[in-house]
Amino acid sequence: MRLLAGLQRADRSLTRRAASRIPRGAAKVLSAVEEFAESTKLWCTAAAVMALLGGRPGRRTAAAGLGALAAAQLAANGLCKQLADRPRPPVEWIPHDEVADRPDSSSFPSGHTAAAFAFTAAVAPAWPGAGALCAVPAAMVALERVQSGAHYPSDVAAGAVIGLASAWLTRHAAAPFLRS
Template structure:
């Protein structure tokens, strides 16, 4: 069997394993996290809170987070999803009721994860404590996307990579522009 086929099979096995979580905590907490993350409400709320209570550092962290989140969403949802069509995991794999509430768009990559990781990874270098706090719901968003059948684990990994790359670019862009202008 080829390495690609092994990855594909592992991706499917891991999706079915995460779908089978019977934890009461997962059934209560993950849907709430999903609802909070819809339309990036969670990250906008975090940005507003940081800007309001964090002084200059909070405003800078919030700005970096929002820019990174927005760019990650555009890259994942408006560019890559249009180029790479992938069906969502089969509904039969997921015993929970949220499986019927998933989007019709391409499964690859996870835009929710890209936004969550992009926001968190952009906040962390500016305000490490706030980044650590944001990391908890970001990880929960990623787990929820697989648990509810919206994505395969590889979709979430790709969303994570997009979020990290965009956050790094957001932090480096001002220096790169400044060097070009000088």
């Protein structure tokens, strides 16, 4: 019980800090990256570039990334959000107008973060350079979800765990097919 209370205090403190201390210019960049990641546009674009430029290995890597992304979306949005009806951070904690654009669904977990981390973690082992490039916007998406008031930090952390687990499961489930 004390652990849960401590987590709630940390969530509250970190959410307020992220929403109020990130410079306006940086917040605009984070918002633009998140907007491009909305509906998985960023990750599908990255997969298309990998498939076009990487030949057969690039197509396999892109498929692994998209498979992990789909698994993460299913787990985060299709299952976890339905089971955990957590409200979004209170509007009064967020001192800017981005709070008006947040969804009405459960705050827990962050589906955006789950998708970003799943795609990145599935791509990185097969194509480390592409994984490193994807890691930057994935981290930006995670930070933006807290900064905008859409999620608590624990929602984002849970999304990251779901994404990493989805990538691991996808890569290991697909391993026999990728060896041929």
